[in-house]
Amino acid sequence: MKMRRLLSVGTALVLAMGAGVACAQAKPTLNIGYVDGWSDSVATTHVAAEVIKQKLGYDVKLMPVATGIMWQGVATGKLDAMLSAWLPVTHGEYWAKNKDKVVDYGPNFKDAKIGLIVPEYVNAQSIADLKEDKGYKQKIVGIDAGSGVMLKTDQAIKDYGLGYKLQASSGAAMTSELGRAYAKNEPVVVTGWVPHWMFAKWKLRFLDDPKQVYGAAETVNSVGSKALDSKAPEVATFLKKFQWASKDEIGEVMLAIQEGEKPEVAAREWVAKHPDRVAEWTQ
Incomplete structure (x- = not known):
């Protein structure tokens, strides 16, 4: 009986210790x-x-x-x-x-930086230049609606008096449209940011933002x-x-x-x- 009791106590201790370890490990x-x-x-x-x-x-x-x-x-x-x-x-x-x-x-x-991005082959250097250049079809290719760069682009369109339409899409859709235009050497302007892989794939630049709508780095x-x-x-x-x-x-x-x-x-x-x-x- 005494041996049986000792075994029972030992078993209980082992089980308790095991439960304690399990609790300690659970995250x-x-x-x-x-x-x-x-x-x-x-x-x-x-x-x-x-x-x-x-x-x-x-x-x-x-x-x-x-x-x-x-x-x-x-x-x-x-x-x-x-x-x-x-x-x-x-x-x-x-x-x-x-x-x-x-x-x-x-x-x-x-x-990090956000702003409007164009291929290096276009003439526009500043956001203000878009107002006079009709080659962009009055359109800026954006990403998902509600993202910070989209909110700032809505403001940029107003502050620079562009009269452009901001096209909401996704990051993938934006780079796809940029890639298609780039392959044809056509003017295109997109919302973008650094860091991003597209700067390694294509020769691109940010448009100057003298009104500082997008802020600094x-x-x-x-x-x-x-x-x-x-x-x-x-x-x-x-x-x-x-x-x-x-x-x-x-x-x-x-x-x-x-x-x-x-x-x-x-x-x-x-x-x-x-x-x-x-x-x-x-x-």
Whole structure:
């Protein structure tokens, strides 16, 4: 009887210890939002997610959403984080509405820029030049409605008195139309940004913006929900450290995806090839 009792107590202790280990190992799944069609958003988010999964031990669910929904999701806690907050200008309105409901972990990319982009072969040098040039068919090819660059382009059309129509589409549709026009050496003007793979593929330039509608260089920031610090403290620490060293570094991932690699595969391969950089972010 005594032996039986000892065995029962021992079994209970083992089970309790096992349950304790299981609880200690259990980590919540994190929901991270990104804008599908934004090459930098896709590349940055997938690399960050791969690091969080591999090195920090969290399951990550990536949610492709529109810009406004991404901000709203983080502000309400339905999304734990996003790595695509363009500040201070492009997403200035979203930041003003939500700054008390989110946590800014700082930039993951510096020297970002938005504006109107044309091929180098066209004559226009400034946004104001579009007013007199009829070769563009009074049209600017845009991306998804509601994104920061689209809101600023609506303002630019008014401020410069262009009388142009802003055509909403997607990042992929915009680059497709740009590519078609480029192949025919036709005038075309699109909304765009740096970092983006299209600058490696074609010879392009930003139109000068003397009225500073689009602002100067910006940063792309990582922003989390108010609950993230307590929900996943290691991830919050990682987001403070995670930053691309240059446009060429993120460009390696963007180009791989553009050339047909699946985003998760491109991210996994980049993480495997750059252990020292990953270590800097996660130590």
